[in-house]
Amino acid sequence: MSCDFLTLAVDGVRLLQPYEPGKPIETLERELGIRDSLKLASNENPLGPSPLAMAAMQRQLGKISVYPDGNGFALKAVLADYHRVGRECVTLGNGSNEILELVARAFLRPALNAVFSRHAFAVYSIVVQAVGATARVAQPNAPEHAMPFGHNLQALGKLVDGETRVVFVANPNNPTGTWINGAQLRQFIRELPATTLVVVDEAYFEYVQASDYPNAVAWLAEFPNLIVTRTFSKVYGLAGLRIGYGLSHPAVADLLNRVRQPFNTSSVAQAAALAALDDAGHVARSREMNNAGLVQFAGAFEARGLSFIPSVGNFICVDVGRDASAVYQALLREGVIVRPVASYELPEYLRVTIGREDQNRRVIDALDKVLSP
Ligand SMILES: *Cc1c(COP(=O)(O)O)cnc(C)c1O
Numbered sequence: 162m163s164c165d166f167l168t169l170a171v172d173g174v175r176l177l178q179p180y181e182p183g184k185p186i187e188t189l190e191r192e193l194g195i196r197d198s199l200k201l202a203s204n205e206n207p208l209g210p211s212p213l214a215m216a217a218m219q220r221q222l223g224k225i226s227v228y229p230d231g232n233g234f235a236l237k238a239v240l241a242d243y244h245r246v247g248r249e250c251v252t253l254g255n256g257s258n259e260i261l262e263l264v265a266r267a268f269l270r271p272a273l274n275a276v277f278s279r280h281a282f283a284v285y286s287i288v289v290q291a292v293g294a295t296a297r298v299a300q301p302n303a304p305e306h307a308m309p310f311g312h313n314l315q316a317l318g319k320l321v322d323g324e325t326r327v328v329f330v331a332n333p334n335n336p337t338g339t340w341i342n343g344a345q346l347r348q349f350i351r352e353l354p355a356t357t358l359v360v361v362d363e364a365y366f367e368y369v370q371a372s373d374y375p376n377a378v379a380w381l382a383e384f385p386n387l388i389v390t391r392t393f394s395k396v397y398g399l400a401g402l403r404i405g406y407g408l409s410h411p412a413v414a415d416l417l418n419r420v421r422q423p424f425n426t427s428s429v430a431q432a433a434a435l436a437a438l439d440d441a442g443h444v445a446r447s448r449e450m451n452n453a454g455l456v457q458f459a460g461a462f463e464a465r466g467l468s469f470i471p472s473v474g475n476f477i478c479v480d481v482g483r484d485a486s487a488v489y490q491a492l493l494r495e496g497v498i499v500r501p502v503a504s505y506e507l508p509e510y511l512r513v514t515i516g517r518e519d520q521n522r523r524v525i526d527a528l529d530k531v532l533s534p
Pocket of ligand 1: 255259391403
């Protein structure tokens with residue numbers, strides 16, 4: 162007789178809800194027996210990766226029988242140069258999600274807490290709960306705020322106490338797309354206790370055009386308790402490869418490196434990331450296409466009287482004015498996969514990843530069809 166494994170699991174794990182990823186195209190097409198569907202649900206780059214990254218991966222495949230450089234010497238050196246920090250400040254991760262997990266494992270435990278905002282990126286609560294620490298969830302900005310549902314730094318700060326080891330701030334946040342300006346974020350970090358680490362998650366950094374949007378990497382020398390995370394999953398178009406990194410004080414990086422697996426990033430991923438950093442043109446083209454798409458969606462939503470959350474990411478949340486799960490399902494039948502965000506406590510919103518012009522048009526046409534009375 163098998164035993165009740167649920168009772169054996171540690172407290173934090175027993176209460177966890179698994180992360181809900183966007184529906185894969187193959188799954189939808191299998192379920193509905195359709196083809197040519199479109200997925201704009203997981204904030205992937207519609208241009209794909211740089212050709213330089215593709216070529217680097219291909220070259221690396223010939224050496225796949227050999228373990229990767231566990232310390233990622235070459236990639237760390239280039240990242241350190243790129244960001245003008247010491248090599249010992251860099252931690253490579255299997256996606257930047259792994260960095261978030263390493264922070265939780267290195268610094269949190271039961272009786273300690275982590276602070277983040279309601280509607281913040283789902284992985285924060287998962288990594289905090291998994292190690293049995295307490296998640297303190299701050300009230301977000303009000304719906305009528307200029308950054309509706311975004312992080313409210315005052316509310317976050319009020320939840321911080323002597324047992325708070327980590328504060329997670331996504332800038333911009335996913336799924337809201339809202340951001341925090343440089344002056345306010347810097348002041349917030351300055352006022353944190355020295356014993357509280359702050360993770361500034363900049364997964365969408367390269368996309369952001371807002372003039373008051375900060376590069377938190379510039380503050381690393383000033384704040385030893387700051388960890389900035391970046392990823393190759395978004396603008397670099399390498400989500401399937403799983404590579405991201407953290408930048409921090411060397412003492413913090415040393416601790417993160419103690420808990421990671423020895424070969425947490427693959428040799429192919431390291432090679433691709435290195436090459437991707439060389440293709441500034443690809444990043445610029447991706448950013449331009451994204452900006453055009455943000456404008457396209459905003460215009461279309463306005464024309465239809467649909468409110469939306471202003472976004473600087475490669476996605477935008479639209480208020481469909483009713484339970485969004487039915488709209489999501491109806492869009493699936495049109496072969497269009499977007500992301501319902503009820504699990505983020507935004508039950509009347511859908512998050513749409515910005516695609517190419519024709520892809521965005523298809524989403525808008527499908528929305529017209531399913532929202533028409
Ligand atoms: C997509 C995303 C990430 C990146 O995850 P990876 O593990 O690097 O693929 C991190 N933070 C936020 C807020 C995101 O939306």
